[in-house]
Every structure is written in C-alpha cells, then in structure tokens.
Amino acid sequence: MAAPPIVNPVLDNPDPGDAYQALYDALGSAYWEASDISGKDTIHGLQEAVGALIDEIDQQQLKNNTDVYIKLNAQVLATNAALKDLQTSINSITKNITTAGKVLSSITTVLSLFP
Amino acid sequence: MKKTTIPCPVNSHARRFLGACAILVATALALGTTGCVVTLSPLAKSTATFSTATATVVTNSEAAYRTANQLHQDREVAAAIDNYDTPGWRPDTATTPLLTPDQIAARTKVLEGLKAYSQALAGLTETKNRNQAFDTALTTAGANLQSLNAAAAPPLKTLFPSLSVPSVSAAESGGVATAIDALAKLLMNGRAKQGLAKATTDMDPSVQALCTLIDSDAHILRRQADRDYQTPITNENQFIQNNPKMDPALRRVEIAKLITLAAQQKENDAMLASLQNAVQALGKAHAALTEAANGKDPENLKQRLNELIQFGTDLGAFYASTQ
Numbered sequence: 037m038a039a040p041p042i043v044n045p046v047l048d049n050p051d052p053g054d055a056y057q058a059l060y061d062a063l064g065s066a067y068w069e070a071s072d073i074s075g076k077d078t079i080h081g082l083q084e085a086v087g088a089l090i091d092e093i094d095q096q097q098l099k100n101n102t103d104v105y106i107k108l109n110a111q112v113l114a115t116n117a118a119l120k121d122l123q124t125s126i127n128s129i130t131k132n133i134t135t136a137g138k139v140l141s142s143i144t145t146v147l148s149l150f151p
Numbered sequence: 152m153k154k155t156t157i158p159c160p161v162n163s164h165a166r167r168f169l170g171a172c173a174i175l176v177a178t179a180l181a182l183g184t185t186g187c188v189v190t191l192s193p194l195a196k197s198t199a200t201f202s203t204a205t206a207t208v209v210t211n212s213e214a215a216y217r218t219a220n221q222l223h224q225d226r227e228v229a230a231a232i233d234n235y236d237t238p239g240w241r242p243d244t245a246t247t248p249l250l251t252p253d254q255i256a257a258r259t260k261v262l263e264g265l266k267a268y269s270q271a272l273a274g275l276t277e278t279k280n281r282n283q284a285f286d287t288a289l290t291t292a293g294a295n296l297q298s299l300n301a302a303a304a305p306p307l308k309t310l311f312p313s314l315s316v317p318s319v320s321a322a323e324s325g326g327v328a329t330a331i332d333a334l335a336k337l338l339m340n341g342r343a344k345q346g347l348a349k350a351t352t353d354m355d356p357s358v359q360a361l362c363t364l365i366d367s368d369a370h371i372l373r374r375q376a377d378r379d380y381q382t383p384i385t386n387e388n389q390f391i392q393n394n395p396k397m398d399p400a401l402r403r404v405e406i407a408k409l410i411t412l413a414a415q416q417k418e419n420d421a422m423l424a425s426l427q428n429a430v431q432a433l434g435k436a437h438a439a440l441t442e443a444a445n446g447k448d449p450e451n452l453k454q455r456l457n458e459l460i461q462f463g464t465d466l467g468a469f470y471a472s473t474q
Contacts, residue, residue, distance in 0.1 A: 051370070053371070053374055054374075057374050057377070060377075060378075060381075061377075064381055064385075067385060073392045073393065076388075076389070076392060077389070080385055080389060083381075083385070084382070087378050087381070087382065090374060090375075090378060091375070091378065094249075094371045094374060094375050095249075097367070097371055098249070098250060098254060098368065098371055099254070101364050101367055101368055101371075102253075102254045102257045102258070104360070104364055105257040105258055105260075105261050105361075105364060106257050108261050108357055108360060108361055108364070109257070109260050109261045109264060111354075111357045112261055112264035112265060112268060112354075112357060112361075113264060115268060115350060115353055115354045115357070116264060116267050116268050116271060118350065118353075119268070119271040119272070119275065119346070119350050120271065122275065122342065122343075122346040122350075123271065123274060123275060125342065126275075126339050126342050126343060126346075127284075129338055129339050129342075
C-alpha cells in the first residue's frame with residue numbers, strides 16, 4: 037500500500053521569508069549606495085532588524101521541516117524492512133535448492149538401503 | 152565386506168514412491184520453465200546508477216548541513232564577541248545553532264535511510280552475485296540428482312512397464328539441472344522485479360516529500376548563508392568606514408577581507424543551488440524509476456538518470472573543491 041502523502045503547511049504556502057529576504061537584499065543594495073557613514077549606519081541597523089526576522093522565520097521553518105523528517109523516517113524504515121524481507125525471500129530460493137539437493141541425496145541413500 | 156540388506160515389508164513400494172517422486176519433480180521443474188523469460192538487466196543497471204547518484208546526493212546534503220551550521224556558528228560567535236559587554240552575557244548562551252544536534256540527526260537518519268533504500272533496490276536487481284551463489288548450490292543438487300539415477304530408474308521401469316520411462320542419464324541429469332537453474336532464476340528475477348515495482352511505487356510519495364523537504368531546507372540554508380556572509384561583510388565595512396585614520400596597509404588588508412568574503416558567499420550559494428538541482432533531479436529520477444519498474448517509459452528513466460548524474464557530479468565537484 038502506498039504511503040499517505042506528507043503534509044507540511046510550510047511547503048504548501050508562500051514563503052514569508054522570501055518577502056523579507058527581498059527587503060533585506062534591497063536594504064543591502066541601499067547600504068552600498070549610501071554615500072555617507074550616517075546613512076550607512078541607519079540602513080545597516082534596519083537591515084539587521086529585518087535579518088533578525090528572517091532568522092526567526094528560518095528557525096521556525098527548519099523546526100517544521102524537522103517534524104516532517106521524523107514522520108518520513110518511519111515510512112522509509114518500513115519500506116527498507118520490507119525490502120530486506122524480500123531479499124531474504126529471494127535468497128531462500130538458493131537455500132531451497134541446497135535443501136532439495138540434500139533431499140535427493142537422502143532419497144538415494146534410502147533407496148540404496150532397500151535394493 | 153558383504154553389504155548388509157535391511158529387510159523391509161514395504162521395500163518395493165518405498166522405492167517406487169521415492170524414485171517416481173524424484174523424477175516427476177525434476178520433470179515438473181523442467182516443464183515449468185518453458186516459455187517464460189524475466190529479464191532484469193536494463194532495470195538493474197538503471198537501479199545501480201540511481202543508487203550511486205543517490206549516495207552522492209545524500210553525502211553532499213549531509214555536508215551542506217554541516218557547512219551551513221558551521222557558517223552560522225561563525226556569525227554567532229562574531230556577534231557574541233560584539234555583545235560581550237551586554238548585561239547578562241554568558242558564553243554558554245551567547246550563540247544559537249542554526250540546526251540543533253537533534254534536528255541534524257532527524258535529517259541524517261532519513262537521508263541515510265534513503266541511501267539504504269537505494270542500495271537495497273540495487274541489491275534486489277543485482278543478479279551476478281545471486282546467480283553465483285545459486286549456481287554453487289545447484290552444482291551440489293545436480294551431483295545428487297545423478298547419484299539418484301542408478302537407484303531410481305529401475306523401480307520406475309518396474310512401476311510403469313508399458314511406458315517408456317526415462318532413465319536419468321548424466322546428460323539428462325544435466326538437462327534437469329539446467330531447467331532447475333532457469334526456473335529458480337526466473338523465480339528470483341520475477342520476485343525481484345515485482346518487489347522493485349512495489350517498493351518504488353510505495354516509496355515514491357515519501358521520496359518526493361523528502362526531495363521537497365531537502366529542497367526547502369536548501370532554500371532556507373541559502374537565505375541563512377546570505378545572512379551569515381552579509382552580516383560580517385557589512386560589519387567589516389562599518390569598521391573600515393568608522394576608522395578613517397586606519398593605517399593604510401591595514402586598511403588594504405581589511406578591504407581585501409571584504410572581497411574574499413564576497414567570493415566565498417558566491418561559491419557557497421552556488422553549492423546550495425547545485426544541491427537543490429540535484430535533489431529535484433533525484434525526485435524526478437525516482438518517479439521515472441517507478442514508472443519503468445511498472446513497465447512504462449524506459450526512455451524517460453534514461454533521460455532523468457542522465458540529469459541526475461550530471462547534477463550529482465556537479466554537486467560532488469563543488470564539495471570536493473571545498474575539502
């Protein structure tokens with residue numbers, strides 16, 4: 037049976053971090069274009085404040101992603117266990133042939149006892 | 152030394168029964184193999200390629216997390232040094248990791264699980280070692296079949312006097328062994344092929360979700376890396392700008408730092424972009440492998456695997472250059 041789809045709201049909605057990132061980049065450009073140190077200081081302060089928001093958003097998204105990783109891990113482990121069982125089952129065909137050989141050998145022995 | 156004969160009231164019945172069973176089983180095996188062919192060769196090659204490329208993506212994803220965490224830690228340490236005079240400053244709480252050890256472990260577990268999964272698929276479709284093990288087992292069985300010949304054929308002729316009961320000659324015994332070989336390989340390959348189709352179909356939603364997650368993580372890591380480089384670059388520039396009377400030689404060194412950091416930022420961002428490309432290609436390649444395992448569109452698989460190899464190689468080259 038196929039695994040149920042993994043739902044992660046963060047992945048299905050627009051990323052607020054991208055909007056703040058665009059602002060952060062715009063402030064970065066403004067910083068380098070500012071001609072005096074006072075203007076640079078002001079823009080730098082603003083950029084750091086926006087950066088702190090990005091950090092918060094990213095921390096939260098990484099945390100949300102972690103929860104989905106944990107859910108996924110169970111599914112991956114289950115599939116790997118099923119594959120191991122299948123491999124064992126296939127390998128048992130070789131073992132069955134070995135067993136069949138032993139059975140044939142035993143039959144020969146029994147027949148030799150009853151000429 | 153005279154051979155001892157054990158008297159037995161059901162002697163002839165036992166011989167007839169056992170001998171007949173042996174020949175009939177062998178004949179059934181021989182008949183059962185006609186007209187059926189299960190080949191794994193093209194899928195085996197594709198699955199092995201997928202497994203190798205997946206291992207590259209997994210290894211480099213793990214490296215990306217470690218690199219991103221270290222980069223973030225460097226920024227945190229720099230900020231902590233700047234904040235040293237702030238009331239309540241403590242060295243044990245002065246920095247916050249981008250990803251905690253638990254968060255890294257959650258990712259590593261799934262990534263290693265994905266690697267193990269792709270290796271299990273490759274093992275399932277790998278036939279060379281399996282066939283060798285099987286051939287060794289069959290050689291023993293074949294020898295036993297020949298030794299059965301002398302004992303089993305006479306009672307069969309007694310049991311079926313009107314029929315032309317085949318006595319199992321060495322050549323025929325070899326033929327039966329070949330039939331067993333074909334049948335068993337048919338069974339093994341058939342099970343492997345069915346198993347591959349089922350496992351990839353079951354696993355595909357998880358693989359797609361995982362690829363989307365890694366892609367999402369890489370997107371966040373790129374954003375954080377931008378912060379991790381922009382902050383020290385801007386701080387460095389603030390330092391230069393606020394110290395106009397700095398020694399000219401030192402000033403040159405400090406300005407060179409800006410250029411070096413900007414170059415490192417560009418390279419790091421390209422690595423993470425490459426990881427995103429590789430992960431997206433991995434998801435598409437797995438979907439194509441699932442289709443091919445279910446007997447659909449093998450050409451699409453070839454194309455997707457080529458893309459995965461290309462992106463995986465680019466990614467590997469990026470990380471190798473940073474080691």
